[in-house]
Amino acid sequence: MHSLNFATLVRALSQATNRSLAGSRVFCHPDALSVLPANFSSLAAVWGIRIVTDPDAASSCSIHLHAQYAEVEGERIDYTERRQLGELTAAEQIDRAYAGMPVTRQIADELLAEHTLEGERVAVSLIIEPKTAVLLLELQRAGAQVGVYATAAEVHQAVADELARRGVKVYANAAWTPEEEHAGGLRLLDELQPTVIIDDGASFARLASLERPELLAQLKGVAEETTSGVRAFEAMEKAGALTYPVIASNDSQLKTGFDNVHGTGESCVTTFLNVLGDSWIDDSAARGEKMAVIGYGPVGRGFAVRMRSLGAHVVIVERSATAALKAQYDGFDVLPLAEAARACSCLISATGVVHTLDLATLQSLNDGTVLGVIGGIANEIALDELTALTGQHISPAVPLTQLQLDTSLDAGSDTGRGASGSRNAQLIASGDGMNYTVSGGNPIEIMDMSFAVQLNAVRMLVEEADTSQGASGSQLPHAVIRLDAATDERIARSALKARGAQIDEQREMVTDWTRTRFSAPTTTSATHTTPEEASHGEHA
Secondary structure (H helix, E strand, O other): OOOOOHHHHHHHHHHHHOOOOOOOEEEEOHHHHOOOOOOHHHHHHHOOOEEEOOHHHHHHOOEEEOOOEEEEOOEEEEOOOOOOHHHOOHHHHHHHHHHOOHHHHHHHHHHHHHOOOOOOEEEEEOOEOHHHHHHHHHHHHOOOEEEEEOOHHHEOHHHHHHHHHOOOEEEOOOOOOHHHHHHHHHHHHHHHOOOEEEEOOOHHHHHHHHHOHHHHHHOOEEEEOOHHHHHHHHHHHHOOOOOOOEEEHHHOHHHHHHHHHHHHHHHHHHHHHHHHOOOHHHHHHHOOOOEEEEOOOHHHHHHHHHHHHOOOOEEEEOOOHHHHHHHHHOOOEEOOHHHHHHHOOEEEEOOOOOOOEOHHHHHOOOOOOEEEEOOOOOOOEOHHHHHHHHOOOOOOOOOEEEEEOOOHHHOOOOOOOOOOOOOEEEEEHHHOEHHHHOOOOOOHHHHHHHHHHHHHHHHHHHHHHHHOOOHHHOOOOOOEEOOOHHHHHHHHHHHHHHOOOOOOOOOOOEEOOOOOOOOOOOOOOOOEEOHHHHOOOOOO
């Protein structure tokens, strides 16, 4: 019997269900053990999958593996079948997401009971897909008026239509032009006049700051979802242009440490496989080819480590010496971008920085190079500059596009060309974030934690403003602010409880600075530590 390719297994499970493999408990039936690869346990560990073979513990596992198929909470997934979430209706997709987001629902229950969001007008600028739908509907259930905006490439149209049917004001359409996107964003601001904004990339709040500044007096603040967005707000703060508080939801341990590393890292690998095929990595390795991941933050690391586990020869490109050193200590070679562009058959940008792959780099690529973005902001690959020269139109949300690289500026160049004499790259997901553009986005369980963080950020903005009798008197500074560690701890404990895990209660550690390793022993029953002991304690 043929061995089951691990890449095929994770692609099938992830893409068909949008459930998180990281953190999951997987029961291997006896027939599955005969086809799983010999290194299955070590591969599963890299992906954060917990393997169970004891039949008595099978009922505690959400995924059951058989030789030819898997069962995910009773649903059969054939490994060779390339299923998509889009085969479900939008209502079914939203219902599935609801079932996997208990922590978000719990916090919405608290907001409803506390009447925190009554009278609030919340504008949300996020990718419109089933998990975002849960956030929007829970905000609405908790008492807020809710409007949502997204660019055309970020709209799952069936989900947007279902949200509109359920009373959410939707300012987005998958068929919109850039001009219509701009007008739609302004229309949401004008009609809703939000008191709170939940943003992704800081684009929507900056639109308000630049084009509707008269609305900012009633804005209690912004909860920002992404690294690139936090970076933009920090630049506004430094320039003295930030006139409202911003909660950096992105910087919560439960966002960056899970959403970025596991959510985006995992789902982008399985989306890559879904677009290019399960055998792409093996075929590439057989040809001696390399893949470059540009950016070794949480997203880049999550992607690179998983790709390497599947057999890809991954190198890292980094401008930060600290991040590059981390990559080396994780076992990756590091290269400058120009060298990687010549040496690698695939370049994946994970920086959240515009023109990471600039025009000069694109014009230096070999024919057939694969290009993609994970995480992603507009024109992280300099498609705006390239297409201005080539005249090529890039349709949004296309799994794989032949991108023209040659321009009139390339005349006489001897860069490696295809058989036709011209050079093309293979562009994944039209240059947008691949997992949310041509797949289901980050897994349900991961977004449950991220949206729990966002709801707590909204609560903080509203409660602090209400304490001071209005937004203009908010006790929060007009600055980028982080949620406290206690909030992360509460969310994490709720997530563990929802997943059936139990842990000990935290102990209050009292550090007596007068006690050192040279002090006489004490007989007190209280828990005291010396500073040296505390440094080796539970959080070391």
